[in-house]
Amino acid sequence: MNIDFRTPEYSIHRDGVRCTNCRICVHQCANEAHIWDEKQKKVLADDIKCVNCHRCVLTCPTRALSIGSYPLEFKPNAHWTPHYITSIFKQASSGAMLLAGMGTDKPYPVYWDHLLINASQVTNPSIDPLREPMELKTFLGRKPDSLKIENGKLTEKMPPQLELETPIMFAAMSFGAISLNAMTSLAIAAEKMGTFYNTGEGGLHSSLYKYGKNTIVQVASGRFGVHTDYLWAGSAIEIKIGQGAKPGIGGHLPGEKVGLDVSLTRMIPEGSDAISPAPHHDIYSIEDLRQLIYSLKEATDYSKPVAVKIAAVHNIAAIASGAARAGADIIVIDGFRGGTGAAPLRTRDNVGIPIELALAAVDSRLRSESIRHQVSLVVAGSIRCSSDVIKAIAIGADACYIGSAALMALGCHMCQKCYTGKCNWGIATQNPNLTKRLDPVAGAERAANLLKAWSHEIKEMLGGMGINALESLRGNRLMLRGIGLTEKELSILGVKHAGE
Amino acid sequence: MSRRIDAQGLYYKELNQLVRQAFSEGVTEVLLDNVNGQRYIGDGISGDGSIIIHGTPGNDMAAYMNGLQIVVHGNAQDATGNTMNEGTIIVHGDAGDTVGYAMRGGEIFIKGSVGYRVGIHMKEYMKKNPVIVVGGKAGAFFGEYMAGGILILLGLSGREGYPIVGDYCGTGMHGGVMYIRGQVEEYKLGKEVKIVEMTAEDQSILERYVSRYADYFGYDKEDILAQPFSKLIPYNKRPYGNLYTGV
Numbered sequence: 001m002n003i004d005f006r007t008p009e010y011s012i013h014r015d016g017v018r019c020t021n022c023r024i025c026v027h028q029c030a031n032e033a034h035i036w037d038e039k040q041k042k043v044l045a046d047d048i049k050c051v052n053c054h055r056c057v058l059t060c061p062t063r064a065l066s067i068g069s070y071p072l073e074f075k076p077n078a079h080w081t082p083h084y085i086t087s088i089f090k091q092a093s094s095g096a097m098l099l100a101g102m103g104t105d106k107p108y109p110v111y112w113d114h115l116l117i118n119a120s121q122v123t124n125p126s127i128d129p130l131r132e133p134m135e136l137k138t139f140l141g142r143k144p145d146s147l148k149i150e151n152g153k154l155t156e157k158m159p160p161q162l163e164l165e166t167p168i169m170f171a172a173m174s175f176g177a178i179s180l181n182a183m184t185s186l187a188i189a190a191e192k193m194g195t196f197y198n199t200g201e202g203g204l205h206s207s208l209y210k211y212g213k214n215t216i217v218q219v220a221s222g223r224f225g226v227h228t229d230y231l232w233a234g235s236a237i238e239i240k241i242g243q244g245a246k247p248g249i250g251g252h253l254p255g256e257k258v259g260l261d262v263s264l265t266r267m268i269p270e271g272s273d274a275i276s277p278a279p280h281h282d283i284y285s286i287e288d289l290r291q292l293i294y295s296l297k298e299a300t301d302y303s304k305p306v307a308v309k310i311a312a313v314h315n316i317a318a319i320a321s322g323a324a325r326a327g328a329d330i331i332v333i334d335g336f337r338g339g340t341g342a343a344p345l346r347t348r349d350n351v352g353i354p355i356e357l358a359l360a361a362v363d364s365r366l367r368s369e370s371i372r373h374q375v376s377l378v379v380a381g382s383i384r385c386s387s388d389v390i391k392a393i394a395i396g397a398d399a400c401y402i403g404s405a406a407l408m409a410l411g412c413h414m415c416q417k418c419y420t421g422k423c424n425w426g427i428a429t430q431n432p433n434l435t436k437r438l439d440p441v442a443g444a445e446r447a448a449n450l451l452k453a454w455s456h457e458i459k460e461m462l463g464g465m466g467i468n469a470l471e472s473l474r475g476n477r478l479m480l481r482g483i484g485l486t487e488k489e490l491s492i493l494g495v496k497h498a499g500e
Numbered sequence: 501m502s503r504r505i506d507a508q509g510l511y512y513k514e515l516n517q518l519v520r521q522a523f524s525e526g527v528t529e530v531l532l533d534n535v536n537g538q539r540y541i542g543d544g545i546s547g548d549g550s551i552i553i554h555g556t557p558g559n560d561m562a563a564y565m566n567g568l569q570i571v572v573h574g575n576a577q578d579a580t581g582n583t584m585n586e587g588t589i590i591v592h593g594d595a596g597d598t599v600g601y602a603m604r605g606g607e608i609f610i611k612g613s614v615g616y617r618v619g620i621h622m623k624e625y626m627k628k629n630p631v632i633v634v635g636g637k638a639g640a641f642f643g644e645y646m647a648g649g650i651l652i653l654l655g656l657s658g659r660e661g662y663p664i665v666g667d668y669c670g671t672g673m674h675g676g677v678m679y680i681r682g683q684v685e686e687y688k689l690g691k692e693v694k695i696v697e698m699t700a701e702d703q704s705i706l707e708r709y710v711s712r713y714a715d716y717f718g719y720d721k722e723d724i725l726a727q728p729f730s731k732l733i734p735y736n737k738r739p740y741g742n743l744y745t746g747v
């Protein structure tokens with residue numbers, strides 16, 4: 001007898017008294033975990049198919065459903081945890097690499113949770129943001145070495161800048177990885193809130209050109225959908241070198257997800273695999289990076305800032321310095337917790353470094369080389385809330401990108417199954433029966449609300465520090481103190497310990 | 501209307517500004533003399549004018565180009581036709597690495613030889629079917645990751661004693677077709693490509709582009725076509741289909 005070693009991760013509880021056998025759950029679950037049994041005339045469940053996305057729980061009209069961990073344990077073993085045992089089962093049966101969605105869920109230290117924010121007491125007054133002006137406006141782009149002012153007017157020609165009303169943008173997520181409704185939600189929200197969303201590497205859908213003013217278009221190694229209209233369509237161009245969830249690894253959108261619309265946007269035939277090579281094969285050095293940056297500037301007549309997105313890896317400070325010298329106007333650093341539609345699991349969970357340390361190292365390095373002003377720093381990969389944003393800015397970031405948090409605003413329940421194409425929340429899928437579950441107008445409202453709420457919180461905390469412009473917090477690490485950190489960690493972060 | 505620009509001593513930024521300005525003023529043919537390594541000539545330009553280059557243009561010539569015909573009387577450097585969308589490039593000399601990187605449409609004719617990774621990640625899309633014809637020899641990773649389009653390699657010239665194509669030819673190829681004049685040893689091929697019989701349709705595609713090559717560079721088309729070609733296609737449109745399993 002051939003036994004399949006897979007066991008369910010979750011168990012589906014159906015309250016027999018509350019369930020009316022209405023079959024809504026059967027229709028709602030794209031994983032087909034709920035099954036209508038015609039003979040017994042009742043809904044049954046197959047636990048092994050459940051990914052714990054809560055869709056059925058939230059759509060069940062009688063609240064008959066709940067999902068729990070499957071009550072199955074291996075003999076406790078601190079080394080051979082269930083994760084490693086079941087991984088071996090899967091790989092022994094498939095011979096395949098493990099794939100995962102979203103950012104790593106491993107319990108690495110979260111430095112945001114070891115940083116505390118300052119507030120004013122007695123010696124300088126705090127500010128009430130509800131009644132006094134409070135400035136979150138942020139400009140991203142290269143700043144000149146000096147400012148020429150004549151007759152009280154700025155005469156220096158400023159390099160192109162992105163103007164943000166709040167220091168939070170929506171991170172690169174491609175059409176293909178996420179649905180058009182998800183992208184449209186973010187585009188509308190970005191326009192409404194005076195910030196930007198990012199196309200990711202999958203091109204720009206024709207219906208989104210109208211949000212160009214609030215769009216950052218991405219150029220990655222596969223060059224999907226990259227053509228002159230695309231480059232001109234956005235307000236900035238981002239070269240994607242790497243991604244926090246999978247540094248050093250390319251992308252691979254399987255042919256099944258390349259339907260008509262995705263194919264038109266990526267400019268590849270329907271059903272063909274969209275493979276992004278691991279490196280850009282025209283970039284093997286900092287000099288080559290400069291070549292690509294300037295090929296994009298030339299193509300857009302030097303009218304748009306060019307960003308370079310790199311994953312936070314061991315040598316990040318030197319790489320960022322090189323990118324700044326190569327002519328990047330904005331450097332985006334993506335930490336190892338950054339999300340993804342699909343990444344090889346072992347890479348996702350083991351490669352890269354935390355964004356907090358990477359940011360501190362890069363900001364310090366650029367300052368020590370006196371080139372910090374030449375480039376804006378945007379951090380991504382792990383920002384969960386407004387205080388994470390504040391801490392990032394105090395360490396030295398100019399702005400943050402949010403990806404996972406933005407998707408959660410749209411309904412993502414972090415089941416981490418984005419690579420299956422069966423996202424029950426209509427986000428990481430191209431299946432029209434699922435994508436229609438996400439209404440872009442309602443989605444935009446939620447995503448905009450999130451930014452609104454965070455912006456208020458940021459203003460409140462700024463006011464508490466006695467600061468009335470975000471600009472005064474940038475790189476102001478004295479506004480932070482560490483808690484429970486080693487000397488080494490404190491020195492990399494450039495903060496004192498609480499009590500000092 | 502045509503305009504002649506002396507590129508001597510001009511930084512690429514100024515030179516390209518002059519080129520863009522010329523086209524915006526209605527010039528249809530721009531003649532560039534004494535070009536000496538200036539990058540990005542024709543970068544991101546749309547329309548159906550032409551640029552005639554005397555000298556050696558620098559890297560990324562015709563990147564993102566969308567229309568235009570560029571003729572180079574000299575050699576071209578790396579990444580010629582990078583992510584090009586439409587247009588024609590004719591090089592009366594050799595060209596460097598990654599010619600036609602990710603090009604989606606248009607045609608590139610190189611009289612002589614090319615470097616590494618030429619035709620890498622070329623794609624086809626709807627009516628667009630990019631073509632690169634190389635008259636001499638090609639370095640390693642020819643047609644790497646190729647997802648569409650046509651690569652033709654003739655081996656009419658090139659370094660003595662070197663094979664017509666380097667190692668790992670067609671590695672990761674998952675679309676498009678290559679025609680290589682003569683035999684290619686199996687060991688030179690990436691594991692994703694195979695050699696198949698030429699059909700009548702292949703023959704007519706080949707004839708079409710070879711005769712254009714012969715016209716541009718003064719060869720006899722019949723001579724070139726007299727030798728049989730090897731046709732290379734990918735085994736599979738999904739070479740990496742079973743590589744992953746979910747967690």
Ligand code: SF4
Nearest residue numbers: 029050051053054056
């Ligand atoms: S996968 Fe989601 S919708 Fe399906 S049973 Fe599990 S929780 Fe419910």
Ligand code: SF4
Nearest residue numbers: 412413415416418423
């Ligand atoms: S986007 Fe969808 S599939 Fe991915 S984690 Fe969120 S709910 Fe799950």
